[in-house]
Amino acid sequence: MADIDHWHPIMPSKALRHKPVAVRLCGEEIAFFRTNGxxxxxxxxxxxxxxxxxxxxxxxxxxxxxxYHGWTFTCDGQGESPGTPKMHACAKTYDACEKYGHIWARRTGSESAFPEFDIEGWTRVGSADFSAExxxxxxxxxxxxxxxxxxxxMVFGYDKARMPEVEVHTDSTNETVHMITLGPAKAVGPVLSWMIGISRKYHFRDEWTTKFSPVHSVYDHSWVEPDTGRESKVKWRVYVFFTPETEGKTRVTAFTYAKSKWPGPTGGIRPFRWLMRKHLxxxxxxxxxxxxGLASHEPGVDGMKLSRFDKCLVLNRERINRVYRGQAESSRRPLPVAAE
Ligand code: FES
Ligand SMILES: [Fe+2]
Known part of the structure; x- marks a missing residue:
């Protein structure tokens, strides 16, 4: 499979109304439109x-x-020319669908599986699109x-002074890279601490799996009381998709869900969704x-001094090349190893 063969999130459904929208996906320029139906x-x-x-x-x-000349096209790419009605014209099409409040697309004819979300029991907080240079x-x-x-x-992460205490666990399968990090959390403001249900003693736990069809990571953010193992009242689950627009530009799409032990429907998450969206x-x-601020956009890791936190960088690149881009083994160079 090639990169464009995988289902990619393109834009929120509500961003596509009467006007067509131009999008770049894996270097290809695509016009999205919504019919009156x-x-x-x-x-x-x-x-x-x-x-x-x-x-x-x-x-x-x-x-x-x-x-320009008023030729018209269906979603299937079938074209008609008002001036030459008997002529057959065909536009190149892409598969498109709508799921999880977004429009998704891939190359027509691809058989890639849709990256379904595991969100049973989670409340939707919202989604957001970003552009990384x-x-x-x-x-x-x-x-x-x-x-x-x-x-x-500001919120998600570790206390700078105690970084050496942060444990990092990395493991992988042929298709995925899985990480767990656990250690003293960075200080979170009093209102957010109360809402999440944590004290200054809590450790931050981040667990995520990166998959490569398409490239996306699924994060579980939570806080844990180190002595008792008690978890925070609120947990986040975030699906983040990384979609190449061009070689130097990547669209980042985050779908956020939350779970809460506070009383009430959806654990009281609904009224606070705007605050959670703002933080994320x-x-x-x-x-x-x-x-x-990166000095080079060279995608490889040559010349980087990798730390114990960076093991996934090498594993991710191997899977991006093999699973996402479908590059043959023989066309790839051996990759270096990160420090223990
Ligand atoms: S360029 Fe002539 S109809 Fe499109
Ligand atoms: Fe970050």
Missing amino acids: GQVGALADACPHRRMRLSLGRVVGERLTCA APLELTLDNFCEIEHTPEVH RREIDMDLAILK
Whole structure:
């Protein structure tokens, strides 16, 4: 399989109304549109006639009309020319669907499985899209190690002075990379501490699995009282997808869910969803801001001095190349090893 063969989140469903939207996915330019009947279409963003951007066209009924000479196209790419009705014209299509409040797309004809969410018993907090000015590998790196959390983050992460106490566990299968980190949490403000149900003594526990069809990580954030093992009242589960737009730009899409032991329906999460969304958006904005400072966009790890927190970087790259991009073993170089 190639990168574009996997299902990728494209944009929130509500972002696609009457006007077509131009999107880049794995280097390809695609025009998304919604017909008056509500169906989502995805066509290569260049009219088969004379290459006008179809995203500049308009929807009439169930067809997208090109802005240049008025040829029209269905979601299946079937084209008609008003001036030459007998001519057969076909636009390149992509598979599109709507799930979890987002529009998703992949190459037409691909047989990749949809990355279903395991959210039984969790309350939806919201979703958000971000744009990272970095290649896929370097964007994923930032979301797969926690050594940056004392420096970069406000809520999720570890106490800088006690970083040596943070335990890191990394294991993997052929298709996944799994990590658990546990250690003294960074200080969280009094209102949020009360809401999460933690005291200053609590340790932060982060457990996540990265999968590669498409590239995404599933995080469970929680806090644990080290003496009793008691867990925080509120836990987060976040699905973060990493979608290459171009070689140097990666779309980050986060779907956030929460579980709470507080009394009441949904554990009282509903009234606080705006606050949780705000915190998560701020934390991810901090990740994206720090990525702007990278001196090189070279996606490999050559020349990096990797720490005990960075073992996943090497494992992720091998799976990105093999599982996500479908590159043959022979075309790949051996990768270096991270420090113990
Ligand atoms: S370029 Fe689209 S109709 Fe001519
Ligand atoms: Fe981060």
